[in-house]
Amino acid sequence: MNLVADESVDSGITLGLRKKGINVFSIAEESGGIKDTEVLELAVKNDALLITEDKDFGELAFRLKFQHAGILLIRLSDLPRNERLLLAVKTIFSNLNKMKGNFSVLTKNGLRIKNLRGKAK
Template sequence: MKLLLDTCVWGGVKSGLESAGHDVVWLGEWEQDPGDEEILAIAHRSERILITLDKDFGELAIVKGAPHCGILRLVNLSGRQQTAVCLRVFELYRDELMTGAIVAAGLDRVRIRSFNET
């Protein structure tokens, strides 16, 4: 899967997801944070699922109708837990994410809002 990790996601997640065969870009390696609206636009243009801790991206997608290619929001996880939860979500909900769902996932709970805004 093609993924874009927000700056708030632990940097170690990048190597963990790459080791699992994913194409990953981490915004923490960029010199400047372009802001939420531009991050979502970049993810959409590059056909990447956005992974974040930030609720604002869901609001941009749902309320403002910003186009996206799927959003995974990690909820109440330590940095070390983030990779495992991402991989579990990809295994169980890959199809939903690939069709533009917004997924909120923690250790014991997953919520999915399925729709395609692309």
């Protein structure tokens, strides 16, 4: 498994990544309604980058220091859906290895990657 997509992630992003050959486990498809901490645990267990549009994961990683294998927070709600999907899929596909183990934020201004190794909690 390469990625875990939180249920907040637009299904178009998940489908676009799969079309590029990336294995994406979708919480919305498989485990809807589970807690954020359970989503994070699933991603860690599978050594997968977690992609989300839910900023609560930033609090889990930064303030509460939950372990993670990498988190990408997508903040593109101000773009039209088609642009948002294209930009997200292209950015994830091109930067997957750079984002592993780090906390990243994707906005219309680009991708920011912060080296933040989650400590076990």
